[in-house]
Amino acid sequence: MKETLERALAGERRAMARLMSLLENDGSRIREIMAHIYRHTGRAHVIGVTGAPGSGKSTLVARLAATYRERDMTVGIVAVDPSSPFSGGAVLGDRIRMGNLSGDPGVFVRSMANRGTPGGLAQATGNVVRLLDACGYQRVIIETVGAGQGEVEIARTAHTVVVLQVPGMGDAIQTLKAGILEIADILVVNKADLEGSERLRTRLQAMLSLAGKKGGKDEPSWEPPVIEMVATEDRGTKVLVDNIENHADHLRKSGTLEKLERNWVEKEIRTILLQDVISKYLTKGDTEHYATLIERVVRREVDPYTAAQELLKRIKEIG
Amino acid sequence: MSERPIRVLIAKPGLDGHDRGAKVIARALRDAGMEVIYTGLRQTPEMVVETALQEDVDVIGLSILSGAHMTLVPRIVELLAEARLKEPLVLVGGIIPEEDIPRLMEQGVDGVFGPGASTDEVVKFIRKRVDTQGAL
Numbered sequence: 271m272k273e274t275l276e277r278a279l280a281g282e283r284r285a286m287a288r289l290m291s292l293l294e295n296d297g298s299r300i301r302e303i304m305a306h307i308y309r310h311t312g313r314a315h316v317i318g319v320t321g322a323p324g325s326g327k328s329t330l331v332a333r334l335a336a337t338y339r340e341r342d343m344t345v346g347i348v349a350v351d352p353s354s355p356f357s358g359g360a361v362l363g364d365r366i367r368m369g370n371l372s373g374d375p376g377v378f379v380r381s382m383a384n385r386g387t388p389g390g391l392a393q394a395t396g397n398v399v400r401l402l403d404a405c406g407y408q409r410v411i412i413e414t415v416g417a418g419q420g421e422v423e424i425a426r427t428a429h430t431v432v433v434l435q436v437p438g439m440g441d442a443i444q445t446l447k448a449g450i451l452e453i454a455d456i457l458v459v460n461k462a463d464l465e466g467s468e469r470l471r472t473r474l475q476a477m478l479s480l481a482g483k484k485g486g487k488d489e490p491s492w493e494p495p496v497i498e499m500v501a502t503e504d505r506g507t508k509v510l511v512d513n514i515e516n517h518a519d520h521l522r523k524s525g526t527l528e529k530l531e532r533n534w535v536e537k538e539i540r541t542i543l544l545q546d547v548i549s550k551y552l553t554k555g556d557t558e559h560y561a562t563l564i565e566r567v568v569r570r571e572v573d574p575y576t577a578a579q580e581l582l583k584r585i586k587e588i589g
Numbered sequence: 590m591s592e593r594p595i596r597v598l599i600a601k602p603g604l605d606g607h608d609r610g611a612k613v614i615a616r617a618l619r620d621a622g623m624e625v626i627y628t629g630l631r632q633t634p635e636m637v638v639e640t641a642l643q644e645d646v647d648v649i650g651l652s653i654l655s656g657a658h659m660t661l662v663p664r665i666v667e668l669l670a671e672a673r674l675k676e677p678l679v680l681v682g683g684i685i686p687e688e689d690i691p692r693l694m695e696q697g698v699d700g701v702f703g704p705g706a707s708t709d710e711v712v713k714f715i716r717k718r719v720d721t722q723g724a725l
Contacts, residue, residue: 284673287645295593358594359619365640366629372636379643383594383624 310404318428323416328367346402389423390414425453437466462498605655617708
């Protein structure tokens with residue numbers, strides 16, 4: 271294991287791929303991997319690309335990666351697709367649009383099934399991104415599951431969130447709704463050669479002007495730009511990359527980056543702690559006490575809140 | 590470690606532009622609970638092997654209808670050995686003349702499935718040959 275870690279950090283792709291599988295499949299190894307690689311992370315700028323199914327995410331990600339390669343930067347890509355709720359299987363097809371990147375040692379592409387995790391990412395996505403970061407990829411691009419309105423988990427993983435919109439998907443009210451448009455640092459009107467793209471851009475700009483500025487009162491603000499693209503023809507890619515880099519600069523200079531990461535770390539520690547507590551005291555520890563408690567709630571003898579209180583007391587006793 | 594999903598790469602090396610069979614098998618494996626990476630048409634042997642490496646797959650399914658299997662498959666097997674991958678199962682599907690099958694198996698192919706094969710057969714074959722319990 272230690273040897274695999276060293277080889278991955280030295281840039282061996284086979285070792286990286288193995289570690290990604292462990293991060294996806296083997297909960298007991300995650301700690302060891304993170305303990306080893308974490309101090310090497312924090313160098314990559316992480317870009318999230320999200321939007322409805324068929325809005326052009328994979329094509330756009332491929333263009334982004336190619337443009338970064340022209341600028342001599344290495345690129346890691348994590349592409350997430352949905353798992354079947356019935357069989358648990360998945361068809362991961364994002365690589366179809368990324369054929370041109372194959373064979374370039376400066377690019378690493380990994381497909382992931384979300385395995386039923388809600389929010390647009392897979393559970394292991396964040397850690398796979400960290401591995402790519404630790405192994406020296408300078409830009410890491412995450413492509414989410416085809417997102418609807420509420421798949422906003424990407425905002426807790428990526429520094430810059432790019433939201434794709436395409437013409438012909440609804441009226442002006444859609445731009446007022448909460449959710450996916452709110453998390454955009456950059457909005458892209460893709461397929462801008464289609465009818466209705468001008469109207470869509472105007473609406474998005476109107477929405478943004480209503481929304482006011484992102485960020486706190488006393489910090490320099492970031493106003494999400496609206497960029498028109500035709501990703502299949504590579505139109506607009508350079509403008510997008512320039513805007514992503516501007517956003518990266520903005521995050522660093524305004525101090526927002528530090529705040530963002532502090533916020534993420536705090537949430538992550540809480541999540542891990544909660545999982546640890548659950549695994550130590552509920553699923554592995556005193557399972558009998560827990561099972562009895564569940565029974566009592568089912569029989570309406572106690573309510574769920576009281577039951578949780580009782581468990582907390584118990585945890586304190588056991589220590 | 591609990592059971593993990595089997596990861597399969599379905600690739601179409603070579604120049605034929607007909608991928609219905611590849612799509613049918615991708616869908617069938619999905620319905621059998623596997624995670625299937627589909628890369629689309631016209632892959633070079635180098636692309637196939639690089640994808641298998643990055644995606645850390647258990648199985649590589651090659652769909653070839655062009656008749657170039659006796660060139661493409663040995664080249665892929667050779668590159669796999671060079672890349673020192675952890676011996677993924679290599680399956681070939683498509684139009685493969687009967688007399689070529691023994692030669693492909695000799696080259697290191699684990700199974701050949703022609704047009705008459707049912708998707709069930711393929712699923713069973715993979716399940717039998719891939720160990721999802723053992724260490725990765």
